[in-house]
Amino acid sequence: MxxxxxxxxxxxxxxxxxxxxxxxxxxxxxxxxxxxxxxxxxxxxxxxxxxxxxxxxxxxxxxxRLEQKDFQFLYAQDDMLVFMDSDTYEQIELQSEFVGDRAAFLQDGMTVTLDMHDGKPIGINLPQFVTLQITEADAVVKGQTQSSSYKPAVLENGVRVLVPPFITAGERIVVDTSEVAYVKRAD
Missing domain, CATH: 2.30.30.30 (SH3 type barrels.)
Incomplete structure (x- = not known):
C-alpha cells in the first residue's frame, strides 16, 4: 500500500x-x-x-504489512533452532543468530510469534516474561537494604541477571526477556 x-x-x-x-x-x-x-x-x-x-x-x-504466525519451539540442533507451525504442523529451521541473545530464553514447547513477509521469517517475538530457576546467587552482604542494591545471579539457562538481595539460589523468578531483567518471584 x-x-x-x-x-x-x-x-x-x-x-x-x-x-x-x-x-x-x-x-x-x-x-x-x-x-x-x-x-x-x-x-x-x-x-x-x-x-x-x-x-x-x-x-x-x-x-x-507483515503476517504474524504462531510457532512452537521444539529443539536446538547445533546452531539451528527448530520451530513448528501451530496451524499446519510444518517445521522450519532458523539460525540461532536470527533470535540473537534471546535464544537462551527459548524453552521446549514455548510459543513464539514470527513476523513473515512473502512466506519468509524476518522477525521473532518471544513471550515478554519467562519463569526460570536461579542456579547461583551471591550471598547477602549484611547492612544492605532491600531497595538499595541488587546482586548478580545466574539463571538455569546461563544468563546473568541482577536480583534483589533476598533472592537465593534455587528460587524461581520471572524475567523480562526484552530487558533481561528481574521482575518478581515466581508464584
Whole structure:
C-alpha cells in the first residue's frame, strides 16, 4: 500500500531501496525555507543496518504489512533452532543468530510469534516474561537494604541477571526477556 511521506509513523514497515525497513523514529521538520519533510530513522529488518532518510509529503513509499504466525519451539540442533507451525504442523529451521541473545530464553514447547513477509521469517517475538530457576546467587552482604542494591545471579539457562538481595539460589523468578531483567518471584 502506497502512503505519502508525511504519513510515516514509528513501527511502520517500509519497502525502500529494494529491502524492508522498520521505522524507528519520525521527526516532522518545517524549515523556514523550502517545503516540510519527515526525517525518518529506519532499521533494516534483514541485516540490522540503520538509515536516516528524508521524505517530503509528496513522496510515495510502499508500506508493507507483515503476517504474524504462531510457532512452537521444539529443539536446538547445533546452531539451528527448530520451530513448528501451530496451524499446519510444518517445521522450519532458523539460525540461532536470527533470535540473537534471546535464544537462551527459548524453552521446549514455548510459543513464539514470527513476523513473515512473502512466506519468509524476518522477525521473532518471544513471550515478554519467562519463569526460570536461579542456579547461583551471591550471598547477602549484611547492612544492605532491600531497595538499595541488587546482586548478580545466574539463571538455569546461563544468563546473568541482577536480583534483589533476598533472592537465593534455587528460587524461581520471572524475567523480562526484552530487558533481561528481574521482575518478581515466581508464584
Amino acid at each position: 502506497k502512503i505519502n511521506g508525511n504519513e510515516i509513523k514509528p513501527s511502520n514497515v517500509l519497502q525502500h531501496q529494494d529491502t524492508l525497513w522498520a521505522v524507528v523514529k519520525v521527526q516532522h521538520v518545517k524549515p523556514g525555507k523550502g517545503g516540510a519533510f519527515a526525517q525518518v530513522e529506519m532499521k533494516n529488518l534483514i541485516d540490522g543496518r540503520k538509515l536516516n532518510e528524508r521524505f517530503r509529503s509528496e513522496d510515495k513509499v510502499e508500506r508493507v
